[in-house]
Amino acid sequence: MSSDRMTLRLKIWRQTDANSPGKLVQYTLNDVSKHMSFLEMLDVLNEDLIRKGERPVEFDSDCREGICGTCGMVINGMAHGPLDGTTVCQLHMRHFQDGDTITIEPWRSRAFPILRDLVVDRGSFDRIIAAGGYVSVDTGGAPDANSVPISKISVDSAMDAAACIACGACVAACPNGSAALFTAAKITHLSHLPQGQVERRERALNMVAQMDAEGFGNCSNHGECEAVCPKNISIRVIARMRREYLRGLVVR
Amino acid sequence: MKLDAKIPTGPIQQKWDSHRFNLKLISPANKRKYHIIVVGTGLAGASAAASLGELGYDVTVLCIQDSPRRAHSIAAQGGINAATNYANDGDSVWRLFYDTVKGGDFRAREANVYRLAQVSANIIDQCVAQGVPFAREYGGLLEMRSFGGTQVSRTFYARGQTGQQLLLGAYQALMRQVEKGKVTVHPRREMLDLVMVNGQARGIIVRNLITGELETYAGHAVVLATGGYGNVYYLSTNAINSNETAIWRCYKKGAAFANPCFTQIHPTCIPVSGAYQSKLTLMSESLRNDGRVWVPKNKGDKRPPLEIPEAERDYYLERKYPSFGNLVPRDIASRNAKDVCDAGRGVGETGLAVYLDFAETIEREGVEYVKDKYGNLFDMYERITGENGYVTPMRIYPAIHYTMGGLWVDYDLMSTIPGLFVLGEANFSDHGANRLGASALMQGLADGYFIIPYTIGNYLATTAATATATDSAEFTQALQEVKSRVGRLLSIRGKRTPRDFHREIGRVMWDHVGMARNERSLKHAIEELRRIRSEFWQDLLVPADEDLNKNLEFAGRVADYVELGELLALDALQRKESCGGHFREESQTPEGEALRDDENFTYAAAWEFAGENAMPTLHKEPLTFEHVPLTQRSYK
Numbered sequence: 001m002s003s004d005r006m007t008l009r010l011k012i013w014r015q016t017d018a019n020s021p022g023k024l025v026q027y028t029l030n031d032v033s034k035h036m037s038f039l040e041m042l043d044v045l046n047e048d049l050i051r052k053g054e055r056p057v058e059f060d061s062d063c064r065e066g067i068c069g070t071c072g073m074v075i076n077g078m079a080h081g082p083l084d085g086t087t088v089c090q091l092h093m094r095h096f097q098d099g100d101t102i103t104i105e106p107w108r109s110r111a112f113p114i115l116r117d118l119v120v121d122r123g124s125f126d127r128i129i130a131a132g133g134y135v136s137v138d139t140g141g142a143p144d145a146n147s148v149p150i151s152k153i154s155v156d157s158a159m160d161a162a163a164c165i166a167c168g169a170c171v172a173a174c175p176n177g178s179a180a181l182f183t184a185a186k187i188t189h190l191s192h193l194p195q196g197q198v199e200r201r202e203r204a205l206n207m208v209a210q211m212d213a214e215g216f217g218n219c220s221n222h223g224e225c226e227a228v229c230p231k232n233i234s235i236r237v238i239a240r241m242r243r244e245y246l247r248g249l250v251v252r
Numbered sequence: 253m254k255l256d257a258k259i260p261t262g263p264i265q266q267k268w269d270s271h272r273f274n275l276k277l278i279s280p281a282n283k284r285k286y287h288i289i290v291v292g293t294g295l296a297g298a299s300a301a302a303s304l305g306e307l308g309y310d311v312t313v314l315c316i317q318d319s320p321r322r323a324h325s326i327a328a329q330g331g332i333n334a335a336t337n338y339a340n341d342g343d344s345v346w347r348l349f350y351d352t353v354k355g356g357d358f359r360a361r362e363a364n365v366y367r368l369a370q371v372s373a374n375i376i377d378q379c380v381a382q383g384v385p386f387a388r389e390y391g392g393l394l395e396m397r398s399f400g401g402t403q404v405s406r407t408f409y410a411r412g413q414t415g416q417q418l419l420l421g422a423y424q425a426l427m428r429q430v431e432k433g434k435v436t437v438h439p440r441r442e443m444l445d446l447v448m449v450n451g452q453a454r455g456i457i458v459r460n461l462i463t464g465e466l467e468t469y470a471g472h473a474v475v476l477a478t479g480g481y482g483n484v485y486y487l488s489t490n491a492i493n494s495n496e497t498a499i500w501r502c503y504k505k506g507a508a509f510a511n512p513c514f515t516q517i518h519p520t521c522i523p524v525s526g527a528y529q530s531k532l533t534l535m536s537e538s539l540r541n542d543g544r545v546w547v548p549k550n551k552g553d554k555r556p557p558l559e560i561p562e563a564e565r566d567y568y569l570e571r572k573y574p575s576f577g578n579l580v581p582r583d584i585a586s587r588n589a590k591d592v593c594d595a596g597r598g599v600g601e602t603g604l605a606v607y608l609d610f611a612e613t614i615e616r617e618g619v620e621y622v623k624d625k626y627g628n629l630f631d632m633y634e635r636i637t638g639e640n641g642y643v644t645p646m647r648i649y650p651a652i653h654y655t656m657g658g659l660w661v662d663y664d665l666m667s668t669i670p671g672l673f674v675l676g677e678a679n680f681s682d683h684g685a686n687r688l689g690a691s692a693l694m695q696g697l698a699d700g701y702f703i704i705p706y707t708i709g710n711y712l713a714t715t716a717a718t719a720t721a722t723d724s725a726e727f728t729q730a731l732q733e734v735k736s737r738v739g740r741l742l743s744i745r746g747k748r749t750p751r752d753f754h755r756e757i758g759r760v761m762w763d764h765v766g767m768a769r770n771e772r773s774l775k776h777a778i779e780e781l782r783r784i785r786s787e788f789w790q791d792l793l794v795p796a797d798e799d800l801n802k803n804l805e806f807a808g809r810v811a812d813y814v815e816l817g818e819l820l821a822l823d824a825l826q827r828k829e830s831c832g833g834h835f836r837e838e839s840q841t842p843e844g845e846a847l848r849d850d851e852n853f854t855y856a857a858a859w860e861f862a863g864e865n866a867m868p869t870l871h872k873e874p875l876t877f878e879h880v881p882l883t884q885r886s887y888k
Contacts, residue, residue, distance in 0.1 A: 035525040035638070043751070044528050050749050050803060055795055058802060060318060062491040064531045067416055068322040086635060094638050115462055116800045123439070126319050130431040134424035135383045139303040139701045142374070142381035146338060149392025159385040159411060162420065166321060195383045 004034040006098040010045065012057050013105045018113040018121075024103065034094040038081065039064060039071060041093055042104075059118040064089040066230060069165030072172065073118050074105040079169035079228040087167060087230040107172035111179065111215045124214035125166050125182060131210035132203040133186040135195045148194050158192035161185045163231040170225035176217030181225035183211045184241035185233050191244055201251060204244035253508060253860045255873045258662045259363045264879055268367045271663070272706055276713035283308035285717045288708065289456055289471040291443050291498055293320030295415070295693060296676025297477030298422035299700025304475075305429030307705055312469055313426070314441040314458055316493050321423040324479060324491040325696060328415025329536055331399055331407035332693040334372040339396050343404040345369045351402060352691060353880040356656075356684020357832035357848060359511070359856065362879055363663060364681050371702040372694055376408055378701055382421040386410050400537070400582075400689025407690045412536065412628055418693055422700070441467070442805060443498040444737075446474065446505045446672065447730045453672035454720040455727060457734045464799040466734055468722040472715055473671045473708055476502065477700070480655035480677040482515065484813045484820065485766075486758020488652035489521060489534040493805075499659050499678050500812040503819075507667040508858035508871060510660035510680035512816070513824035516687055516833045517767055518653035519585035522636050523605040527755075532651040533636060535629045537689070540578045540585070542622065543608040543646070545569050551596040557607055557645050568592055576887040583686065583767075583833055583846070584887060586650035590767045593649075600647045609645035650767060654692060656683040656833065657823070660858040660873070664707035665699060668860075671715065673708060675699035680856065685832025741807045742798065746791030750807040753788050757781065757814050765821045770837040774825040778818055785814040819859060819868065826870060829853045843888070850882050 007030045015022025029045050036044070039061050046056035062070040066087040073088055075081035081091045096102065104118065112120040162185070170181035187204055190196030196203070219238055226235040260271040278286065286309050290301040293315040301313045317323060335348040348369035353360060376394070380386065386408050387395040399407035410417040429435040440461040447455035447468070455470040481496035482488040503509045520539055521532045546567045548560055568588055570577045578585075589606045592598065599605050610622055619642055623630070630641045637647070658680040659667050665681070666673050676696040683691065721727075764777035794807045829849035830839040839847045855872040862868050 033526055033528065036528050037530070037636075040528045040530050043530055046803075047749055047751060050793060050795055051747075055797060056803060058800055062317060062322055062493050063324060063327045064492060065327055065489075065533050067327050067413065068317070068324070068491065070317060070322050083635075090632075090635050092636065092638065119800065122318060126321070126427060126430075126437070126439075129321075129424060130427040134428045135381065136428060137378075137381045137425075138306040139299070139378060139425070139705065140374075142377040145336070145373075145376040145380040145386075146393050148380075150388055151392050152388050152390050155385045155388045158383075159417075162385050162410075162417060163413060165416075166319065189385070190383050193383050193385065195381055 006032045006034065006093065006096065008032055008096065009101040011101065011103045012117070014057070014117055015114050017116060022114070032093055034092070036093045037064070037089060038075070038091040038093065039089050057118065058116045061089055066090045067165060069167040072107055072167045072169055074107065074172055076103050079107070079172040080230055085230055085232045107168050109171045109177040109216070111177065112168060112171065120168070122166070122168050124216070125168065125179070127214060128179065128183055128207055128210045129186060132199065132206040133190070135190065136199060150194060154192045158189045161188035161192070161233060161237050164233055165231055167230060169228045169230060171216065173224040173228040174217065175222055175224065176220060178219045178225070179211050179214070179216040180219035180238045180241065181229065181233060181235065183207050184237040187244050188237040188240045191240065200244065201248040204241065204248040208241070208245050253668055253869070253871055255508070255660065255668070255858055255871050256662060257361060257873060258664060259361070260663065264363060264366045267363050268370055275706055275710040278709045278713050280308055282717070284310055286310065286712050287312065287471040287719065288473050288475060289314070289469050290475045290477065291456065292323065292477035292479060292678070293317070293423070293426070294323035294325035294477060294479055294676060295419055295422055295696030296700045297323070297475070298419065298426045299697050300475055300477060300675055300704045301435055302422060302425035302429050303701050303705045304708070305432070305434035308434070311429070311435040312471065313435055313437045314443065314469070315437070315439050316442050316461070318439050320426060320437055320439065321420060323419060324494050325419045325693070326416045327491065328693055329412045329534070331397065331409035331414045331690040332375065332418060333399070333406050333688070333690045334376045334408060334694065335369050335406060336373045336376060338394060339405040341404045343406050347404065348372060348406065350880050352682070352688060353684070353877070354883070355686060355688040357686050357885070358684065358850065358854065358877060358880070358882050359514070359831055359875065360682055360684030361875060362877060367703070368682050368695060368698050371698045374702055375694060375697045379418055379421050382425060384410065384417045384421045402688070415693060418697065422697070443478070443501070444734045444808065445501045445730050446669070447727050448505060448669065449720050449724065449726045452670045452715070455722065457730050459738070461805060462800050464801065466731055468727050468731060470720040470722045470727070472712055472717070473673060475673045475675060475704065475708070476659070476678050477675040478678050480658065481816055482652045482655050484757065484817050485652040485761045486754050487524065487529060487532050487762070489518060489532050492531060495809040496816050497809050497812050499674070500816055502659060502667065502669065502672060504861050505669065506861065507669045507672055508660040508860050509657070509819060510856050510858045511657035511685070511823065512820040512859070513827055513834050514656035514685045514832060515652060516654040516656060517583065517586040517650045519582055519589060519650045520608065520648045521651035522633060523600060523647050523649040524602060533632070534651065534653060535633065535648070537582065539608060539626060539629060542613040542625065543578065543610050544612060545578050545585070545606055545608055547592045547597040547599060547606050553597070557599070566592070566597070573887050580887045583835065587767050587835060589650055605647035605649045607645035608648045610641065611645070614642065654687055656680065656685060656687055660856070664710065665703055666707070666711060671711060673704060675704060685834055738804070738808070741792065741794060741804060741811065742796060744789065744792040746793050748791050749793055750803055750810045753784065753792065754806065754810045754813065756784055757810065757817055760784070761817050761820070765817070765824055768835045768837050769824045771825065774821045777821045781814055781818045781821065788814060822868070823857055823859065826857065827853055846885070848884060
């Protein structure tokens with residue numbers, strides 16, 4: 001076996017559906033290349049399991065280049081694993097050592113019911129956006145794109161927040177299971193732009209109300225969300241959301 | 253089957269305007285009586301669904317992902333073209349039209365391309381109004397850049413995440429309609445068949461990917477926006493779930509499939525590192541502006557790159573194309589990389605890579621210059637390969653990236669099945685044999701925001717508003733067919749996993765129907781694919797579970813890929829010319845460049861399904877070029 005091959009002990013959360021109890025199941029995987037991505041390592045495990053007639057570990061992934069937000073798992077207690085600003089699909093096995101034990105769990109939150117193994121239902125995020133995460137313009141009739149100048153600072157701040165991929169790591173990492181970083185990112189994005197001003201008040205009030213209705217916890221400034229965010233979205237957006245919310249309550 | 257593109261008469265500049273006037277309308281009060289099914293929520297699907305909901309239609313949207321926001325349009329990095337001429341550099345609708353027809357190597361329909369260029373500026377207006385944070389100048393106006401070698405700056409962008417921001421704009425517009433009750437979204441659904449009633453598309457059968465149940469949806473029209481089929485090559489820059497099943501099922505129900513052999517290969521991807529590889533990652537080709545491509549002069553030279561002296565390196569693009577050098581178009585850069593690797597001069601462990609070297613630029617401009625321009629790409633490269641591109645040259649290799657072919661559509665974006673409309677990458681319409689950079693996003697949004705909302709009304713106005721019941725004989729039969737097909741996949745209980753078959757199909761496609769094709773390789777590929785197909789149905793092993801079972805999903809797609817691959821090879825075989833992304837070795841200039849054959853191949857090849865194991869029927873839609881004169885490309 002060449003030096004870039006490893007043997008790993010995996011402890012993976014297996015659960016049939018939201019209503020059944022789950023448990024950690026242990027697997028040993030040999031001959032893991034350091035050049036594999038984490039998800040490719042799981043692909044290899046699954047191929048083995050299928051051949052043995054066992055049920056593979058179900059997990060979500062799609063683009064595998066860190067932008068669609070589909071994948072996500074808690075690796076050794078860290079959402080998306082140990083690498084800063086990186087989704088699990090871009091995490092590679094060279095960050096692990098031969099003989100390591102790796103614990104893999106799904107996002108855990110009341111508002112993300114487990115569908116199977118590592119697959120969760122994040123429909124609550126869509127409903128938060130539906131509550132006001134948009135500008136109400138129909139197709140057609142938009143004014144010339146250059147008719148309203150927007151300062152570079154505003155648009156850069158908007159873009160910093162708009163980079164959110166809605167993966168849900170923020171919720172998984174938060175001790176309260178709060179979706180504040182996700183919700184605040186959209187409120188912040190639109191509040192920085194002139195197009196977002198007209199509905200600014202209702203947007204903040206309605207999105208926050210929906211976030212609460214979905215069963216997410218409250219934010220108490222732990223900052224875990226910011227630490228695990230693969231897009232490095234700053235917790236400052238939450239401060240801004242609070243101001244937008246207060247403003248919404250007060251300003252008519 | 254008769255192909256009627258229904259191109260409006262009159263001067264090209266007025267075709268769309270006069271056509272819009274001639275299209276029948278549905279009164280606002282009646283629109284809600286029409287039910288439209290949209291499959292797919294990328295740029296084309298999300299923008300279409302949102303716009304149709306706004307108009308008052310009753311819209312149902314289905315997507316394969318867990319949220320409509322995750323469709324693979326989200327991964328587009330570079331930008332979106334539009335003929336605004338904000339840069340005051342001579343751009344115009346006519347120039348964008350001209351560049352697109354020429355860039356497509358004269359295998360697209362002029363009238364469609366002109367319309368695309370015409371509505372391009374509206375797209376930017378719409379996206380800005382939605383709050384898409386495009387890059388801006390200090391004065392607050394939009395910033396554009398030149399992209400993919402064009403001589404004007406017409407590409408709008410949002411950092412390296414343009415696709416993401418445009419998709420989120422369309423997704424948010426869609427969710428607004430959901431909130432208003434105009435649109436219903438069903439995520440985690442995969443379309444497995446089309447239901448036709450009296451020869452018209454009236455519904456679909458989908459699999460609920462959580463419960464495994466088959467569901468039926470009826471409507472007055474079906475809009476497919478399910479993307480391309482690049483994953484027929486197994487490894488591509490497409491997402492894991494990007495697939496061809498929806499368009500393939502429609503092909504087998506009678507929708508013509510046009511130009512399947514027009515596939516695009518992107519030259520600057522991170523190379524394959526091992527058999528476990530699940531996808532390929534693209535790096536922006538802007539890297540070629542400052543990086544120099546080379547391989548060792550000598551075959552089998554396995555020294556580390558820094559130990560290979562300058563005199564023993566071959567900067568083959570600079571050598572062969574002195575005027576364009578490292579900036580030759582995508583297909584030429586890709587093919588040359590393949591040639592040097594085939595000659596045994598490839599680098600890295602697999603020998604399937606070439607170097608992209610920034611040493612000279614770093615020495616001339618300083619490392620900060622390179623970091624400023626490409627820092628995020630160097631970071632991405634390091635994340636994936638573990639290598640520092642500032643110190644050792646990057647390794648790159650071409651990968652399948654986009655498919656220009658797709659279901660044939662007329663000017664109204666309707667397929668050969670009445671009531672089945674096809675948008676975005678899933679159709680064949682606008683890019684001809686080769687797509688220009690930053691044009692995919694433009695086409696997806698043009699189709700969804702500004703074309704389908706008009707053209708679908710014309711179709712619906714001629715259709716009875718009576719609803720089709722999902723318990724009709726047609727639905728029952730289609731449902732039964734899908735059920736038995738899924739059952740068959742589960743019952744084989746062989747030894748090989750879907751991934752194993754997919755990998756084998758991909759290898760055949762890449763080796764024999766890849767960057768360069770010839771008659772022998774194509775015939776060989778067809779034989780191989782037939783063999784794999786028969787083995788697949790005898791030796792497939794999928795987990796037995798009928799509910800959430802991703803390997804069962806993959807298996808259904810792989811079953812279709814092996815068939816689609818054969819059609820792709822067949823199309824490549826009949827097209828004995830080289831054009832755009834399709835390079836036939838038999839058709840090249842004495843210098844080894846692609847040679848088009850306009851006399852014999854100026855047509856779109858539309859294939860009609862003729863039954864299992866029967867040779868499909870080829871129909872030709874002749875293409876005429878009245879406005880952009882036919883010329884050969886040269887980059888010497």
